[in-house]
Amino acid sequence: MKVLVAVKRVVDYNVKVRAKADGSDVDLNNVKMSINPFCEIAVEEAVRLKEAGVATEVIAVSIGDKACQEQIRTALALGADRGIQVETEGAVEPLVVAKLLKGVVEKEEPQLVILGKQSIDGDNNQTGQMLGALAGMPQGTFASVVKVDGDRVQVTREVDGGLQTVSLTLPAIVTTDLRLNEPRYASLPNIMKAKKKQLDVYTPADLGVEVTKHLTLVKVEPPAERQAGIKVESVDELVDKLKNEAKVI
């Protein structure tokens, strides 16, 4: 079974992003870029499926300019077999990403598509679900356990009240939550090997997709700052403040 895994190039998890002074966008000059953490979990899950003999081939796809080949190579170093880049410029909205991925799905016909539940830049949490709707595939979002069983996949999902398990027909979409697995580190030999793996580049036109823009970023601004309060000396003082000053207990 073929598994397609989507990876996104985003600002590194440890970078504290700020709005530009003119509020036009966030300031991404000289900022470290990495593979989106949820996408890394998706790659790990796909590779584990291959190691378990369930998947036969793992294909990593990314949408973006040439720089995103770096994240595809990361996925290849983690164990994906080959890569696909869909070449786009600038920010691409989740709906368009989903359409482009649908184009790749039609070419590759994977049985399972694994994506991160959200990217840590836009925090949209949309692409996997949108791909599911466009491709007519079921989805197991926010997955913490994925079990392929014959012609179906069973996915345990992290929901607000606890866990929910659903059974999906294949082909299916899975989006990853944090506890699905702990991604491995790429070894140096694997990083070297990844450089030689096949990486195909498509344009949106190759996939029959027009890159449209539905949203305009009007401005960005820092969130309302919270002022630091006071330090209390004792539990007694804390209880007193909460009762008589804040009046919350």
Add this chain to the structure above:
Amino acid sequence: MGTLVVAEHDNATLNPATLNAVAAAQALGADIDVLVAGNGCGAAGEAAAKVPGVGKVLVADNAVYEHALAENTSLLIAELAAGYDNVVAAATTSGKNIMPRVAALLDVAQISDVIAVEAADTFKRPIYAGNVIATVQTADAKKVITVRATAFDPVAAEGGSAAIEVVDAVHDAGLSSFVGEELAQSDRPELTAAPVVISGGRGMQNGDNFKLLDGIADKLGAAIGASRAAVDAGFVPNDMQVGQTGKIVAPDLYVAVGISGAIQHLAGMKDSKVIVAINKDEDAPIFQVADYGLVADLFEALPELEGKL
């Protein structure tokens, strides 16, 4: 035309986040209808009809809508959306699961996690884990929106008398089925709805020590939460996680115990009215957002606090 709010419910009662979603819908300025899709969901439909400001409640009662499976429910919502300008749901795990499918079926962008309505087509939403607030304007005539419940004060649950209309449409995509669920059993209020939340972090050292929070939570009527560090360390289950990748809470009182205050965690609780931090490290970033900070060993402070409440 108007706004369709997708209710979240357990067939019997409305999830409180629905009342926040209705409040957000009011900010859009159009007439509001509510969709209750489920199986045996008549009581939830009646509860929705009592919400003030709701014009009518559409009830789609069929086995295919049980457990709000996204594949089926999104087809229903997309069909009903033909009669509306806006489709709104709370950004709960259920809303996040279903609504992007609706948007894709309608070929429109979704605007996720809205925290403010600036105009009928312009919204504020947090990006980069809440480090930046973006204002976005959509060119789509039909808007699909999920709203962050804590950013909108809920409308009243009672006082309205909306008409109930039965929706006969049955959409079964035939792609997915419900297997089971394991919902956390607790007598405590739900994290996102609790007036008081007390959370533990890595400083709790292990899962057993979370029991130290129990007595205080009992006395305050609080829900118990945790930082991602505590979840990652395996102390407590993920459904207790407060933060950008967990639950967003904004209670009247938030007590952070043994939590350093990573950006990730702050994004999930910094809109709380009053924040208390108890941490033995006086330089912990949590103190920069806390109204009241107590530099102390939590293993001494917690029993003392419980005794004095």
